[in-house]
Amino acid sequence: MNDIVKPENLVYSKPRLMNDNPMHYCPGCSHGVVHKLIAEVIDEMGMEENTIGIAPVGCAVFAYNYIDIDWEEAAHGRAPAIATAIKRLNPDKMVFTYQGDGDLAAIGTAETIHACNRGENIVIVFINNAIYGMTGGQMAPTTLEGMVTATCPYGRNVELYGYPLKISDLVVKLDGACYVTRQSVETAAAVKKAKKALRHAFENSMAKKGTSLVEFVSTCVSGWKMSPENANKWLQENMFAKYPLGDLKNV
Numbered sequence: 001m002n003d004i005v006k007p008e009n010l011v012y013s014k015p016r017l018m019n020d021n022p023m024h025y026c027p028g029c030s031h032g033v034v035h036k037l038i039a040e041v042i043d044e045m046g047m048e049e050n051t052i053g054i055a056p057v058g059c060a061v062f063a064y065n066y067i068d069i070d071w072e073e074a075a076h077g078r079a080p081a082i083a084t085a086i087k088r089l090n091p092d093k094m095v096f097t098y099q100g101d102g103d104l105a106a107i108g109t110a111e112t113i114h115a116c117n118r119g120e121n122i123v124i125v126f127i128n129n130a131i132y133g134m135t136g137g138q139m140a141p142t143t144l145e146g147m148v149t150a151t152c153p154y155g156r157n158v159e160l161y162g163y164p165l166k167i168s169d170l171v172v173k174l175d176g177a178c179y180v181t182r183q184s185v186e187t188a189a190a191v192k193k194a195k196k197a198l199r200h201a202f203e204n205s206m207a208k209k210g211t212s213l214v215e216f217v218s219t220c221v222s223g224w225k226m227s228p229e230n231a232n233k234w235l236q237e238n239m240f241a242k243y244p245l246g247d248l249k250n251v
């Protein structure tokens with residue numbers, strides 16, 4: 001029988017590696033969808049017993065509570081350093097960090113850049129929602145010019161706060177980075193593409209090709225103070241202009 005018409009493939013089910021714990025994410029948040037993709041990819045690669053995720057400080061601090069693999073918690077921004085140690089000590093394990101833009105592009109910029117420059121065989125999953133979601137919607141280095149946040153209520157003024165930091169563009173220049181891509185999860189088509197990108201990144205890490213960084217240009221319905229529908233629209237109309245989707249580097 002054709003795979004597509006098998007009854008089990010007609011059921012839209014939860015990934016096997018996701019447990020029944022209720023998620024704390026807001027309705028419409030990108031984190032939940034990315035969690036699902038990570039769980040599916042690890043399962044499909046048969047790596048559930050051999051994957052270690054490094055959970056960050058930020059809204060994804062409870063990631064360990066949702067995906068049934070091994071996890072290690074890291075201090076704010078330090079996930080790539082912890083991942084470096086874990087991967088070097090356990091080269092056969094698949095190791096990834098899962099970091100927000102406040103975590104990765106503010107307090108953890110140094111750890112991120114140096115891990116990528118060393119070409120650690122890890123995957124960095126980067127959730128860029130242009131805001132500090134967990135702490136109440138403060139400005140992040142990635143906040144768009146003119147974007148209103150709790151700490152720039154008149155909109156980000158680049159003369160005061162500088163320009164939105166395009167971390168993926170920086171990482172492209174580093175010799176240790178083998179794959180850098182920008183994805184999103186606001187449509188079914190985008191989700192499909194994003195899953196392929198994640199799989200490629202995880203395969204790179206096991207093939208010892210260097211560091212792969214998968215940026216998810218994401219929404220934050222609470223921080224942006226928008227409905228899920230409007231947040232997705234705002235993402236397409238504003239975020240993609242600054243953070244265009246697609247592969248930036250694929251060695």
Ligand SMILES: Cc1ncc(C[n+]2csc(CCOP(=O)(O)OP(=O)(O)O)c2C)c(N)n1
Nearest residue numbers: 057058059076100101102103131132133134
């Ligand atoms: C050392 C340290 N500094 C500051 C904080 C406060 N803090 C918690 S989460 C966070 C920002 C999280 O933003 P982001 O990484 O973008 O994740 P999001 O919640 O948006 O997914 C900050 C500043 C902290 N917990 N520890």
Ligand SMILES: [Mg+2]
Nearest residue numbers: 100101131133
């Ligand atoms: Mg954020």
